[in-house]
Each structure stands twice: as C-alpha cells, then as structure tokens.
Amino acid sequence: MSKSRDFSSNFHENDGYTGEKLVYPAATRNQDPILQVLKRFIVSDFDQNEDENQLFLEIASGSGQHLAHFAPNFPNVIFQPSEVDSNLLGSISYYASACPTKNILQPLLIDIRKSFSNYGFKEESLDYMYSANLIHISPYECTVGLFQNAGDYLKSEALMITYGPYSKDGIITPQSNVDFDTSLRARNPSWGLRDINDLIKLAENNNVSLIDTVEMPANNLTLIWKKD
Ligand SMILES: C[S@@+](CC[C@H](N)C(=O)[O-])C[C@H]1O[C@@H](n2cnc3c(N)ncnc32)[C@H](O)[C@@H]1O
Numbered sequence: 001m002s003k004s005r006d007f008s009s010n011f012h013e014n015d016g017y018t019g020e021k022l023v024y025p026a027a028t029r030n031q032d033p034i035l036q037v038l039k040r041f042i043v044s045d046f047d048q049n050e051d052e053n054q055l056f057l058e059i060a061s062g063s064g065q066h067l068a069h070f071a072p073n074f075p076n077v078i079f080q081p082s083e084v085d086s087n088l089l090g091s092i093s094y095y096a097s098a099c100p101t102k103n104i105l106q107p108l109l110i111d112i113r114k115s116f117s118n119y120g121f122k123e124e125s126l127d128y129m130y131s132a133n134l135i136h137i138s139p140y141e142c143t144v145g146l147f148q149n150a151g152d153y154l155k156s157e158a159l160m161i162t163y164g165p166y167s168k169d170g171i172i173t174p175q176s177n178v179d180f181d182t183s184l185r186a187r188n189p190s191w192g193l194r195d196i197n198d199l200i201k202l203a204e205n206n207n208v209s210l211i212d213t214v215e216m217p218a219n220n221l222t223l224i225w226k227k228d
Pocket of ligand 1: 024026027059060061062063083084085088110111112113131132133134137138142
C-alpha cells in the first residue's frame with residue numbers, strides 16, 4: 001500500500017458518521033459514462049503487489065455514489081472520498097462501507113480552498129485527483145484551490161479528472177447550459193460555468209496541462225489534466 005499517507009485506520013465501518021444514504025439522480029445518470037472515461041485513463045495493473053496500490057482522491061464527493069460505482073472496477077486503486085459539508089459524510093461513509101471490493105476509505109472533511117498539507121498529505125503523493133460538478137457550483141476560489149493542490153500534491157505525470165459543463169472561448173452552448181449558468185448565478189453570484197481557456201491558464205500556472213477533452217451526455221465534458 002502506498003505510504004504517501006497513513007490511511008490504514010481509515011478502512012473502519014460506518015461508525016462516527018451520521019446521516020442517511022443519499023441518491024442524487026444526476027449522479028445515477030452520469031456515473032457510468034464517467035466510469036467509461038476513467039477506464040481509458042486509469043492504469044490499474046491487477047498483477048501489481050499490494051505495496052503499489054494507487055491513491056485516487058475525490059474532492060466534493062456529494063452523496064458518495066461516484067466512488068461506489070467506480071471502485072469495484074479498479075480493485076488495486078484505493079479511493080479516498082472527501083467533502084466540505086459534514087452533513088454528507090454519513091452518506092459517503094455508507095457507500096464506502098458497502099463497497100464489495102473494500103477499496104474505498106472513510107471520507108475526509110476537506111475544504112479544497114485549503115492546502116492538502118492540512119489533511120496530512122505529502123507533496124507529490126497522489127496518483128489521481130477527481131472532482132465532478134464542483135467547479136461551476138462553488139466560488140472560483142475552489143477552482144483555484146483545486147489546481148494549486150493538483151500542482152503540489154499529484155505525482156509527476158499523474159492525472160486530475162474534472163467533470164461538468166464549461167464554456168469555451170467565452171461562449172456557452174447549447175441554450176440549456178446558458179440557462180443553467182443563469183440559474184446558478186441567480187442562486188449564488190460566485191457560482192457559474194468556468195471557461196476552459198481560463199482553466200488552462202490556471203492549470204499552467206500550477207504545472208498542470210489539459211491533455212484530453214471528452215464529450216459527455218447532457219452537454220457535459222470530462223477534462224483530463226496531467227501534472228508535468
Ligand atoms: C453539485 S455538488 C457535486 C457532488 C458530486 N461530486 C456529484 O457530482 O454528484 C457540489 C459539491 O461541492 C461541495 N463543495 C462546495 N464547496 C466546497 C469546498 N470549498 N471544498 C470541497 N467541496 C466543496 C459541496 O458541498 C457539494 O457537495
């Protein structure tokens with residue numbers, strides 16, 4: 001097992017967390033299309049020994065459904081969910097404990113605006129970072145934190161995967177995404193779709209590059225970012 005962070009005590013059952021199991025309809029719909037993309041980019045060697053498990057950190061796990069769907073497909077990867085909203089930890093913990101392959105750790109309370117050093121991670125220790133539907137449904141400081149932490153805490157050539165709707169060259173398409181952006185900004189002026197060009201600049205300032213853009217159902221994209 002990777003010793004980048006001592007998480008051996010984090011495989012316990014669902015004790016200490018309260019909250020019901022949540023099911024987000026959107027996560028139910030998009031989890032399999034995202035899994036198909038992950039299968040192209042996660043290198044999971046079934047023959048590797050137990051000391052070489054890779055660490056996959058999810059930011060903003062929400063209900064916890066995504067990792068529950070992904071983890072059984074990559075038994076040699078250890079999945080670490082996290083959330084800033086403590087009310088969601090019970091649901092995430094439920095899914096982690098119920099995972100048949102037992103490779104989802106109990107969730108961490110992580111605010112992506114803070115450096116991962118606050119959570120015990122060592123620099124250049126993560127094999128994958130992943131976040132779905134965070135970038136447009138949080139203040140831009142969260143996106144800045146996401147890329148700063150990716151630059152500091154991903155291993156060299158490791159990947160970050162982000163999923164959601166984005167604008168490109170300042171233009172949002174189609175109209176349903178324009179309407180979605182308007183509704184997000186009405187709910188919270190600091191939310192809204194981010195432009196891929198801005199993200200590329202932010203990433204490059206943190207030694208991270210966009211290496212692939214995958215079109216997804218419902219006018220979403222999965223962006224694949226690679227640490228230099
Ligand atoms: C739209 S939900 C997405 C949940 C899940 N990833 C999904 O796709 O179903 C956005 C999530 O971002 C989380 N979030 C907001 N601000 C955050 C922050 N500063 N650090 C980490 N997560 C944050 C919220 O608590 C919320 O669960």
